Amino acid sequence: MASDGTPTGIGKAMKHLDLDGHDLPPSPAPSSPSTGHKYALATELVYTESNDQHNASSMPIYQSATFKGGPGQEYDYTRSGNPTRTHLERHLAKIMNANRALVVSSGMGACDVITRILKPGDEVVTGDDLYGGTNRLLTYLKDNNGIIIRHVDTTNLEKVTAVLSEKTTMVLLETPTNPLIKVVDIAGIASAAHAANPAALVATDNTMLSPYLQNPLDLGADITYESGTKYLSGHHDVMAGVIGINNLALGEKFFFMINSTGCGLAPFDSWLLLRGIKTLAVRMEKQQTNTMAIAQFLDSHGFKVRYPGLKSHPQYALHWSQARGAGAVLSFETGSVALSERIVEATRLFGISVSFGCVNSLISMPCRMSHASIDPATRKERSLPEDIIRLCVGIEDLTDLIDDLSQALVRAGAVRLTENGFEALELHDAGRTRQVVDEP
Ligand SMILES: Cc1ncc(COP(=O)(O)O)c(C=O)c1O
């Protein structure tokens, strides 16, 4: 124990059993159950105990595959457990309000670990707007593993309830969704799912907001997971996935999968993630401020903007009842694929790139990039507009960002700069009330 009562020891080796009851190699002990934060979240993000024998201020990177000492040790092999990874997992459990957190090599790795518990015939209820990679994995499970996947508009609780049944074993939600920024009632769906089948697991992808802004476990979800590649790390220099759970038996199943498949996060990547988490609050605050101003700027030019910071967002009230901020991703429609392409190509500061959550601002056309793996017919069926542009706003100076978008809109032919400011050109009210026909 530290003088303040915080547990500091690496902990005693725990006995782990595999799914058939056989002994597993020693693995790190789960974090102690969450008892509430001692400090404000911004402080908790920074405050970690390194547990280092030399009192190193930064948790050392245990860049070792093996640990000497034989049976009974907490660590024997990094696939099964590593002190740097354990330290990160304990820190994450604290900020995710989870009893246990586990870290793996990517967000999709986390989704894979979670969905590996599904069996043929199991039913999964999920959204009609989902990150393309998640859709790809679920489609694979449907086509190859006999899992039934039901896509439904998760913003509509009645529609969700209509497809829930005792056969529903998992509900997989994103909120806000990527890229349509739809907001989903986590508590409402969790309670409907558990009413339909008390054993159903509600998993929420929290990538868009991070634990700084939303804690799905507090809202009734059984699992929260996210791509640590995004806000948690914040610099696009590491791939990571994070899983948080309160049910320790479920945590053991996920640990079994991680150890068996070898997807646990590497020591150096664990350290990078730990480092990124410390600045999550300041990054997120600045990114949100910038995003709100950009959302208003685009809205004022007649684009159809999707951002839960805007009162015009259809689930504005719901969003603010379950989250502490609107995040830093917005999408907007121009009404024309050709115009969208011109805008994306005309930006200078906003880099054309997939992903989000980085300190740098990015611009993308999801249908061509992050969601290209969803075939065009399915995109149409699910009302994913081909002209949609996604902005992932960073921490740059706001004036520079607005200036960049302004010049891009002018160069792309969307607005014209006049003595009185910007004047809409060919596409005033674009995408909101007008049908725009693309030029060939
Ligand atoms: C909402 C969402 N979930 C999960 C993932 C997967 O994360 P990763 O790229 O770290 O595998 C992504 C992006 O890739 C995402 O946007």
Ligand SMILES: N[C@@H](CCSC[C@H](N)C(=O)O)C(=O)O
């Ligand atoms: N080629 C990748 C695309 C990654 S998209 C990353 C991120 N989730 C986003 O939404 O931008 C793939 O096919 O997975």
